[in-house]
Amino acid sequence: MGTRPAWDEYFFKIAEDVSTRSTCIRRKVGAVIVKDKRILTTGYNGAPKGVPHCTDETCLRKKYNVPSGERHELCRGLHAEQNAIIQAACHGVSIDGAIIYVTNQPCMICTKMLINCGIRTFLFKNPYNDPLAKEMMEQADVNVIEVP
Numbered sequence: 001m002g003t004r005p006a007w008d009e010y011f012f013k014i015a016e017d018v019s020t021r022s023t024c025i026r027r028k029v030g031a032v033i034v035k036d037k038r039i040l041t042t043g044y045n046g047a048p049k050g051v052p053h054c055t056d057e058t059c060l061r062k063k064y065n066v067p068s069g070e071r072h073e074l075c076r077g078l079h080a081e082q083n084a085i086i087q088a089a090c091h092g093v094s095i096d097g098a099i100i101y102v103t104n105q106p107c108m109i110c111t112k113m114l115i116n117c118g119i120r121t122f123l124f125k126n127p128y129n130d131p132l133a134k135e136m137m138e139q140a141d142v143n144v145i146e147v148p
Contacts, residue, residue: 015102018030018032020044021044022046023045025054026068029044029103030044030102031043031100031101033100034101035095043078046078060075069107072107079106079110082110096118102122103125105128107133111133115140120140120143125147
């Protein structure tokens, strides 16, 4: 029998698997919210329920040549973190005090939402150039762990 993965490795593998469901044409992101080593919710980035998935023709960010990290409102999709939070709300699951594992560093919008949900530990693999998000994480005393 092989060795078991460490908890962080295990939850990141799941976040990466969740990201494969993404319907975004620019970036595939997966998120897993965990408390007491139990998965509470997952989320991936993509268009809302009932809204057509993004394509090269319908991607607003591509159409208007919006640089990464700017004008988050010009997007048809929800971020993985937002979908994980929404899933918790829809099913009455408290995520206060939980940890989030995300394939990419949360943007400033997701950072604000996660802080207000009571998530104080963010683990991510791929950094994202968003100085305001980093500043808010520091101000809110969030434990930020970038995993190589």
